[in-house]
Amino acid sequence: MTKDAARARLVATGFERDLEVERFEPPQPGPGQVLMQIEACGVCYRDLIDRRGGFPFLQLPITPGHEAAGRVVAVGAGVTSLEVGARVGTMHRDSCGDCAACRRGDTSLCVGAAWVFGILADGGYATHLLSPARALYPLPDALPVAHAAVMHCTFGTAYRDLVTLGRLSAGERVAITGANGGVGSAGVQIAKRLGAEVVAVVRDARHEPRLRALGADHVVVDAGGSFHKSAVLASRRADLVLDATGSSTFNASLRSLGVGGRVVVVGNIVPEQASLNLGLVITSGLTIVGGSGATPTEMAALLALHAARPFDVPIDAELPLDRADEAQRRLLRGGGFGRIVLRPSVDG
Numbered sequence: 001m002t003k004d005a006a007r008a009r010l011v012a013t014g015f016e017r018d019l020e021v022e023r024f025e026p027p028q029p030g031p032g033q034v035l036m037q038i039e040a041c042g043v044c045y046r047d048l049i050d051r052r053g054g055f056p057f058l059q060l061p062i063t064p065g066h067e068a069a070g071r072v073v074a075v076g077a078g079v080t081s082l083e084v085g086a087r088v089g090t091m092h093r094d095s096c097g098d099c100a101a102c103r104r105g106d107t108s109l110c111v112g113a114a115w116v117f118g119i120l121a122d123g124g125y126a127t128h129l130l131s132p133a134r135a136l137y138p139l140p141d142a143l144p145v146a147h148a149a150v151m152h153c154t155f156g157t158a159y160r161d162l163v164t165l166g167r168l169s170a171g172e173r174v175a176i177t178g179a180n181g182g183v184g185s186a187g188v189q190i191a192k193r194l195g196a197e198v199v200a201v202v203r204d205a206r207h208e209p210r211l212r213a214l215g216a217d218h219v220v221v222d223a224g225g226s227f228h229k230s231a232v233l234a235s236r237r238a239d240l241v242l243d244a245t246g247s248s249t250f251n252a253s254l255r256s257l258g259v260g261g262r263v264v265v266v267g268n269i270v271p272e273q274a275s276l277n278l279g280l281v282i283t284s285g286l287t288i289v290g291g292s293g294a295t296p297t298e299m300a301a302l303l304a305l306h307a308a309r310p311f312d313v314p315i316d317a318e319l320p321l322d323r324a325d326e327a328q329r330r331l332l333r334g335g336g337f338g339r340i341v342l343r344p345s346v347d348g
Contacts, residue, residue: 006344007126008324011061013053015332019064019125019325026128029076034133036088040149040318041124042067043327043340044182045269050118051328058119064324065342066092066117068124069139069148079133087139089152090117090124092293094135107134108160108292124149125324127344137296140303146341147313151303154182154339155311156294158190158242159302161264165289166240170195173236175256177227178244178267179216180207182314182339187242188214189311190302199238201227201249210337214312228255242291243267247274259284266291314338 005026008019029035047064049055069089072082082088095102096112115132117123122130139148161183162168174191178184179200191198192215200216202208208219218232225248227233237258243249246267253263254277265288281288294302305311316336319327321344331340 005127006321007063007122007128008321009061010051010064013051013058013060015051015329019328021322021324024126027130029074029079029130031077032079032132032134033076034072034079034082034088034131034136035074036068036070036129036131036136037073038068038070038124038127038129038344040069040145040344041065041126041342042150042153042182043324043331043342044153045267045331047118048328048332049268055119059121062118063122063125064118064328065124065126066090067149067153067339068117068129069145069151070129073128075133082133082136082138087141087148088136089139089148089299090129090131091135091137091152091296092117094132097134105295105297107295125321125342127321137299140307143306144313145343146315146318146339149341150182150313150315150339151306152294152299155186155190155302155306155313156299157266157291158183158187159305160294160298161242161266161289161291162187162190162240163194164298165291166242166262166264168194168196168240171197172239173197173199175199175201175220175227175233175238175241175253176244177201177241177249177253178269179211179219180204180337181244183266184242184244185211185214185314185338186311187244188216190305191242192216193305193309193311196240199232204335207337210314214314222252225249225252228252237261240264246270247272250274251277254280254286254288257284257286260286262287262289264289264291316340318343320344 095107
């Protein structure tokens, strides 16, 4: 089962040195853990932040990746929620089950989580992944491999940030920055599915046809962070903004909001800090919320939505594991639509 096990390794921060693919012997799961054989793993922009050294507590060397899907092949002592053969996907991290956030079911805000894929523990750029059972959620067998891998980090994040944190209501106007990315394109579909009027914001006009096909009512093309001045948003401000980009769009996101508007910030693709006009926030009664990944309960609700009416899951490319470094550099160049996915079983 493990003679061909392989993983990509980040051995130093930065892009001067390539990711290295090596053979390894997968560990046996300990108490509360499972070993999964990976079908696919998404390549997320957070992986690039990790590689740049954006988290000072990053453990090196490490296997990147936090968007894996696969099958359980071994379970450790005490695991009763999963069995061998179960199809599962990774959350961003585990949860302790005991803190106040966990007790109220908000496991994404667990203060005791210590197993963070790609930062504190080896992630999904591999053929096999060791994981706490609490860091996984069940996936339906019918979900295509590439879609299964990215469902939590893209659609799950967008669902939590729009519905749970953003308190989206039917009839509201929602603006989404970075709408061509994984979270952004998922957000367009979820917001439209839930009855919102959707304004998709992108830097490149070539993404407009695809976004309209996904359900965007308006597409604003803006490369300079001034989309709040567009005729679309000047005529009617947004009730809610999902900012999937970060500091380069944050000021315009705030200025796109009407009185009492909310912005949920989940993007952080550039290292510069954002400025904040407190006067605008106060006088307009704005709410700013930090986004986060979905809980298992939110994933169940999302997957039910998908089963009733399947989402379009944009996949930019599927590459074999030995091209993991190429996948990250391709994402770094930008311009793609949707996720790049690594497939350990794919050659070439």
